[in-house]
Amino acid sequence: MSTDLTEARGLLIRYGGDQFERAFVRAEGSVVWDDQGREILDFTSGQMCATIGHNHPALISAMEKAGETAVHLFSGMVPQAVLDLAVKLQDWLPKPLKRVLPVNTGAESNEAALRLAKMATGGYEVVALGGSWHGVTGAAAQASYASDRKGYGPKVPGGFVLPEPNAYRCPVDHCRDRCDMTCLKAGLRLFDMQSDGAGAAVIAEPIISAGGVIVPPEGYFGELAGAARDRGMMMVFDEAQTACGRIGAKTGAHATGVTPDILTMSKTIGGGLPLAVTATSDEIEEKAHAAGFTFYTSHVADPLPALAGIAVLETIERENLIEAAAEKGARLRAGLEALQQKYEAIGDVRGQGLLLGVELVEDRESRKPNHRLGAVTTDECFRRGLSMNIRRRPERGAVWRIAPPLTVTDTEIDRALDILDGALAAGLDHLAGETT
Ligand SMILES: Cc1ncc(COP(=O)(O)O)c(C=O)c1O
Known part of the structure; x- marks a missing residue:
């Protein structure tokens, strides 16, 4: 052609x-x-x-395997590949996170995380960081402050932003080169003034990527997760870019030593195929399920991306790519x-x-x-x-x-x-x- x-x-x-x-x-x-x-x-x-x-032989074999077995199924028919992925992920998730929902894009995984948080808490307010990017769909876009907000109509009620802990460009003109977390204190004070007390989630990337690859200072996520807990909100880590070894650790949660209530993975786990995962604990899954949590999409829990995810995780393990990420x-x-x-x-x-x-x-x-x-x-x-x-x-x-x-x-x-x-x-x- x-x-x-x-x-x-x-x-x-x-x-x-x-x-x-x-x-x-x-x-x-x-x-x-x-x-x-x-x-x-x-x-x-x-x-x-x-x-x-690109096109790692393990990824190609996963696609061939899907071709020989199943590419897509009805959402009520849980594929063997999805069960295998759930088991494999147990080696990758910080405890007590263990229950997983495989979807396709980062935005979707964050939509699922925020829906879980809303169902589990009964609240609806979502706090995100300046410079964040969580996707272009409804709730994910509402919580994204890096760019591209203008022109898409009124924001969804319940969205709040905290100034990002950028030591090189302090958003509150307070620090230079060493963030002392005044931005967090000031941001939380403003949130508390505005909140109607129906907090659902605080969502953050362990490294704020689209906002300029901002690495929050040590102790930041402990403080942020504590602030979420004090307000009855779920801490969500969006690990689209930080999971699966890229930062020299299994996930940003492992790297920071802070385990969120809900963790999402996307880009890095699919290796180029559309796989994303939302993970949480038994306790939160039970609460959300009892409250009626749903997340139907055409490709929820599809076998093809699940096989790709297994291939990516196994390849990272086999080729010692976490260590390689640190060394390279x-x-x-x-x-x-x-x-x-x-x-x-x-x-x-x-x-x-x-x-x-x-x-x-x-x-x-x-x-x-x-x-x-x-x-x-x-x-x-x-x-x-x-x-x-x-x-x-x-x-x-x-x-x-x-x-x-x-x-x-x-x-x-x-x-x-x-x-x-x-x-x-x-x-x-x-x-x-x-x-x-
Ligand atoms: C941290 C983060 N979360 C979520 C997303 C959205 O992922 P997707 O584009 O797969 O919906 C992105 C995409 O750039 C991202 O960087």
Whole structure:
């Protein structure tokens, strides 16, 4: 089939963000290829989902197995694969979390979490963090404050936001470089003033990714979970990006030592297939069930994504990818910190494991976001064979979110760092040319 790319592109609804000009035809490991055979290092793991690398043989076998057994079933017919996934997840969930609901997208897993919390508490108020992203569906979008709220009509009653614990850009202009959690105290005070006492959930990402890869300070989640408990609310961790080894731990709950009441996993568990999971304790499941909890979707508990999830978790275990995330993350981070020494424009390097953020500034004193450099350099990286994701909302910093597959090799990391180095130099030259 020979498709005119420009004409075909005109047939698509533009769903947001910039799109590359070429069509993309193949992906394997940490590399993707366009229709002209150009090889590009994928340092975003697709949509942060290709945890074990693109098209890992284990993932392909899982799809073949689904083809030989069952791809989709009636929601009342629980597939063997879903039972196997539930058992496998017991090795991955912090106790007492054990009951799981397999759905497809991160947004859905958060919808399910919030519905569970509402049913279990009888409340409806949901508190989220500034810079959060939980999905584009109703309740998930209501709790997302990173971007894209404008123009979609009135917000759902009961939504509250706490200022995010961003030590590099303190949202309450109080700290610099070390968050002392004044933002949390101030936010809770405002919430208490406004709440009508019907709290259901506090939802948070262990690392606030879309908001600029913000790592909350030690002790933050203990305080936040305590605040939720004091108000009779459920603590929900959205681990779309932090679960399944990416940050060098099984989950963000393991990394922070705080076990939430409800934990959601999505992107990383499917390895590129649409699997997401909402997990909770026996006690909360019983309460929600007794209150009439439902969550019907066309693809709830489907066997194909469940098989993919098992393959991803088993591959992470077999290939020691949690340790790899910590080791490769340290190598990548050291390289980024070396670039920070070289370029004044790199204001901050942060993150954990293979979920890293690099913030670009005009100068280190003012910390004015350098969006222009971010845009030019990201394009230059791509021209040189490296795909990078830059968060470039004007109201937030210009932050690269760097998250290659956990299977990334040292050679690929070094190649990416070389490309980034060259692209930064070229980007700075370009901007200097614009101002002279
Ligand atoms: C932390 C987090 N939660 C939820 C979502 C939504 O997931 P999905 O796009 O699969 O609905 C995202 C997506 O970017 C995310 O980063």
